[in-house]
Structure formats: structure tokens, C-alpha cells
Amino acid sequence: QEQLVQSGAEVRRPGASVKVSCKASGYTFTDYDINWLRQAPGQGLEWMGWMNTRGNTGYAQKFQGRVTMTSIISINTAYMELSSLRSDDTAVYFCARGQSAWFKVWGQGTLVTVSS
Amino acid sequence: DIQLTQSPSFLSASVGDRVTITCRASQDISSYLAWYQQKPGKAPKLLIYGAYALQSGVPSRFSGSGSGTEFTLTISSLQPDDFATYYCQQHNSYPLSFGPGTKVDIK
Numbered sequence: 001q002e003q004l005v006q007s008g009a010e011v012r013r014p015g016a017s018v019k020v021s022c023k024a025s026g027y028t029f030t031d032y033d034i035n036w037l038r039q040a041p042g043q044g045l046e047w048m049g050w051m052n053t054r055g056n057t058g059y060a061q062k063f064q065g066r067v068t069m070t071s072i073i074s075i076n077t078a079y080m081e082l083s084s085l086r087s088d089d090t091a092v093y094f095c096a097r098g099q100s101a102w103f104k105v106w107g108q109g110t111l112v113t114v115s116s
Numbered sequence: 117d118i119q120l121t122q123s124p125s126f127l128s129a130s131v132g133d134r135v136t137i138t139c140r141a142s143q144d145i146s147s148y149l150a151w152y153q154q155k156p157g158k159a160p161k162l163l164i165y166g167a168y169a170l171q172s173g174v175p176s177r178f179s180g181s182g183s184g185t186e187f188t189l190t191i192s193s194l195q196p197d198d199f200a201t202y203y204c205q206q207h208n209s210y211p212l213s214f215g216p217g218t219k220v221d222i223k
Contacts, residue, residue, distance in 0.1 A: 035212075044203065044214055044215070044216050044217050045152075045154075045160065045203055045205075045214040045217075046214070047211060047212040047213065047214070050210075058210055060211045061211070094159055094160075096159075100165075100207060101148075101207035101210075101212055102150040102162060102165040102166075102205065102207045103150075103152075103160070103162060103205075104162045104171065106159035106160060106161075107159065108159060109159055
């Protein structure tokens, strides 16, 4: 079945970077965009940006300059790296398969905790 | 950027009740609206896209309607599995955006 499996929870100090992976299976990885979203504790969903396997990306202005989305086609894996972490970046980060900009397939989420 | 609001933010209902959640967009998004259900500790689940298209496998008690700036998600007869938080999302233009959510709780 179509699925996205994300890497495990991470803890970082303020100012550090984190890189989360998202491995696709059950469908042709190159046929769809991958989007990244996040959800702070007890809060709603926030869209961070999208990428495709041709190297095109689009980032929400809030994250411009701090986020990088990449992929390695040979292993069907997408990555999201967020730098200059702050305490308010503590959240569950989700990857989701874009399909005309709605999301049918989601990863299970990766908790990133930023704490000194 | 397109802002979405939802009402109510919290709803208390009983099994068998008809439930309606409203989502309003800050500008015309035609029919480019999706609805998701999220349970604690889980990823959101797609229910509706394109304002009214039911995602395969989603029970028919869920329905969506609306266009332009006002949309509704209706659950015709609330079931125990439906107690969750519901989000709308506009897929008309980037940056994509979500409503703040509506939590449906047991009365």
C-alpha cells in the first residue's frame, strides 16, 4: 500500500539544525510532490513547503532561508532540513504526498524538540 | 495569503446527531477546499477534496458543500469513531493554508 515512513524523534539545542527523512513506498516516487507540514503541541497544522524530484521547491515565506527540501530518487526518500532552530520550532513534522495540493498519504510524524 | 476560519471551534454532540462545521476563506477559492479528520497522536486523514468529492473509503455520512468563500462539512449521523478534530485546507493557491480546527467531543 502507498505509505510514507518518517525518521524518529529528534532533540536539538537552540541554534542547531535538524534533518527529517520521509521514505515512500507503494507508488512511483517521482510521480508526486512531497509537502512538509508541522503541528506545534496542541496547535493546528502549518504548511511549510513542497518539493518534487526534479529539484523544484516552494517554501512558505515564514521558513525561507531556514528550510531546505531535497530528495534521493534511488532510495525513494525525501528530506526536510530546518536550521537555526528556536524553541517555537518544537513540533511534530509531517511529510505528505501532494495530489493537486491536497494530501491523501501522510507520514506518521516526527517529533522535533528544541530545548536547551 | 488566504486565511481560513472555522466555526465552531468546539462542538459537543451525541452519537446519531447531525453535525455541521463551517469554513470561511478570506478570498474566493472556487471549490478548492479539502477537509481532514485528525485524532490525537495521529496524522490527519483526508475526508473531502474539491469541496465535495468524497475520498475513497470514507463513509458516506460525511459530505462537503460550498464554493467561493463559504464551505461546510456535514456528518449526517455522528458515530463513536467520529469524535476528533476537523480541519479545512485551501488548495487553490500557494501558500497552502489550514483552518484552526473544530474539535468534536462527546456530549
